[in-house]
Amino acid sequence: xxxxxxxxxxxxxxxxxxxxxxxxxxxxxxxxxxMPPLAEGLALLYGEYPVEDRDGFADFHVRIAPPANxxxxxxxxxxxxxxxxxxxxxxxxxxxxPIFEWGLNWCVSAHCHHYLVLHAAVVEKQGGAxxxxxxxxxxxxxxxxxxxxxxxxxxxxxxxxxxxxSGDIAPLARPxxxxxxxxxxxxxxxxxxxxxxxxxxxxKGSVAHMQASADSVxxxxxxxxxxxxxxxxxxxxxxxxxxxxxxGRAFMQLADSAxxxxxxxxxxxxxxADLVEGCRCYEFTYADLDDAVRIxxxxxxxx
Amino acid sequence: xxxxxxxxxxxxxxxxxxxxxxxxxQSGNTHLLSPLAGEVLRILLSANxxxxxxxxxxxVRGEEPEDPEWAAxxxxxxxxxxxxxxxxxxA
Numbered sequence: 001x002x003x004x005x006x007x008x009x010x011x012x013x014x015x016x017x018x019x020x021x022x023x024x025x026x027x028x029x030x031x032x033x034x035m036p037p038l039a040e041g042l043a044l045l046y047g048e049y050p051v052e053d054r055d056g057f058a059d060f061h062v063r064i065a066p067p068a069n070x071x072x073x074x075x076x077x078x079x080x081x082x083x084x085x086x087x088x089x090x091x092x093x094x095x096x097x098p099i100f101e102w103g104l105n106w107c108v109s110a111h112c113h114h115y116l117v118l119h120a121a122v123v124e125k126q127g128g129a130x131x132x133x134x135x136x137x138x139x140x141x142x143x144x145x146x147x148x149x150x151x152x153x154x155x156x157x158x159x160x161x162x163x164x165x166s167g168d169i170a171p172l173a174r175p176x177x178x179x180x181x182x183x184x185x186x187x188x189x190x191x192x193x194x195x196x197x198x199x200x201x202x203x204k205g206s207v208a209h210m211q212a213s214a215d216s217v218x219x220x221x222x223x224x225x226x227x228x229x230x231x232x233x234x235x236x237x238x239x240x241x242x243x244x245x246x247x248g249r250a251f252m253q254l255a256d257s258a259x260x261x262x263x264x265x266x267x268x269x270x271x272x273a274d275l276v277e278g279c280r281c282y283e284f285t286y287a288d289l290d291d292a293v294r295i296x297x298x299x300x301x302x303x
Numbered sequence: 304x305x306x307x308x309x310x311x312x313x314x315x316x317x318x319x320x321x322x323x324x325x326x327x328x329q330s331g332n333t334h335l336l337s338p339l340a341g342e343v344l345r346i347l348l349s350a351n352x353x354x355x356x357x358x359x360x361x362x363v364r365g366e367e368p369e370d371p372e373w374a375a376x377x378x379x380x381x382x383x384x385x386x387x388x389x390x391x392x393x394a
Contacts, residue, residue: 248322248335255333262331266315269326269333273317 004047012039014054019061021052025172025220026161027108030058033096035078038064041097041196045175045209048217060107064100066093082107091202098199098207101177105158108172109259115161115170116271117259122155122169123147125300128227129169131160131279133257136204139234139286142182145210146289147296149190154216155224164264164271167278168223173216175209183208189289228299229254229281240291242299243283250281305353305393306381308344314389316344330388339363340380344389353393356381 003011003022014020015038019030022042033039052058063081067090077090080103087106091099109117120133121144130152134140141157148154157176160169175196178186183198183206194211229250230242254272255261261268286292308314309329316325323341326333336344346362347354354362359381360374367373384390 246322247319248324251317251319251324252333252335261333266326266328269315269317273319273324276319277317 001051002047003042003049003051006051008039008043011043012036015039015042018054019058021054021056021058022046023050023052023220024104024174025156026170027060027104027112027172028052028056028058029060029062029104029107031062031064031100033064033100035064035066035093035096037094037096038100041100041209044194044196045211048212048214060104060111062100062103062107064096064103066090080106095199095202097196097209098177098202101175101209104174108159108161112161113260113263114164116164116261116264116268118160118162118254119158119257119259120160120254121157122160122171122224123152124155124224125152125297127225128300129155129224130228130230130296131169131226131254132230132232133160133253134232137234139182139232141177141179142185142234142289143232143284143286143292145176145178145182145186145193146189146292148176148213148216149186149193150293150297152296153219153224154212162226162271162275163223164267166223167271167274168225170223171216171220173212173220175211177204178208178210180205185289186210226275226279229276229279230284230296231282232284232286234287235285236287238285238287240286240288240295241284242295243285245281245283247276247279247281250279251276305355306347306359306390307353307393308347308390309388311348311351314348316348325389327388332387334387334389336384337380339376340384343377343380344384347390 016034019032021030067079076093078093078096079086079090080099120131121140123130132140144157154173156172196209198208200206313328323336360377364373
């Protein structure tokens with residue numbers, strides 16, 4: 001059963017009661033919340049995702065709820081709870097859906113150590129995966145959203161899960177997080193894209209989430225072989241330019257962006273070195289998403 | 304003074320586009336070495352014994368004409384490798 005098959009009343013009942021068990025790629029999360037914005041966000045953006053049996057195994061048990069303090073009535077807040085404990089400070093209540101997304105990212109990056117986990121977007125075309133590791137503000141998520149709006153498969157806009165045994169990347173296709181000016185950029189670039197309502201004044205500014213394509217969700221069990229590493233950088237007014245990046249530098253960039261490279265020790269080194277050896281590596285400067293799509297489509301066609 | 308690497312079993316390394324990336328399990332750190340530093344480390348690893356600065360410089364020079372600049376360049380590189388915990392000096 002997928003989430004869209006659940007009547008809204010039952011979705012809300014499960015969230016308020018025993019919990020909704022939602023599969024996103026290799027991860028099942030048991031989600032509880034009585035907060036309407038969360039149910040609305042899930043119904044809007046997670047309709048194609050499988051809902052697992054109530055008795056089944058859940059990797060993460062999370063709750064989105066007001067903290068137990070007076071702020072329940074005065075400037076209400078929301079808190080992300082993991083196994084009953086809040087790993088983060090509470091945020092204003094209107095940030096219920098963003099805090100859920102950020103919290104799930106934290107669950108994966110802090111616990112899925114059977115993968116080498118990188119802070120990177122991953123998209124796929126023609127069977128090849130492109131890793132986009134980059135710091136916040138580099139235009140990574142905007143580029144990712146632009147590419148998936150033009151037929152690239154989304155594996156993740158935030159977390160690359162590398163299987164140490166195979167070297168392949170496991171999909172974790174969840175909504176793409178857009179911030180500030182990127183929201184309007186994507187609205188113009190892909191008017192058909194489904195976006196959540198904009199939430200203002202978060203720690204990251206204004207945020208909205210873009211639904212992952214049904215194809216990306218359907219192929220959530222289909223890993224992809226890394227083929228390109230691209231360090232994107234948005235630069236207003238810049239002409240799109242793809243320049244080769246020495247593999248040594250690409251390795252260091254990926255190692256720096258990993259959440260658990262140190263934990264994997266020598267095996268992590270081998271996995272990353274194998275990945276970089278098997279990829280073509282580039283730096284990419286861009287201002288216009290149409291240019292970016294044209295360049296990356298050509299790259300995929302020539303693979 | 305002679306030089307040698309830390310025990311090779313604590314190092315993992317890979318040549319990537321003529322750049323040497325090396326991980327030191329003792330420190331937990333990973334380093335991207337300059338081409339010369341990478342070559343010096345490769346020489347010390349393959350020698351499997353201590354070497355003097357002049358011996359290392361000779362190996363780096365290979366078939367090129369003799370020039371004191373080779374030894375000067377290697378002398379510049381060795382302290383950096385030492386700080387990174389990849390080589391040690393023996394008095």
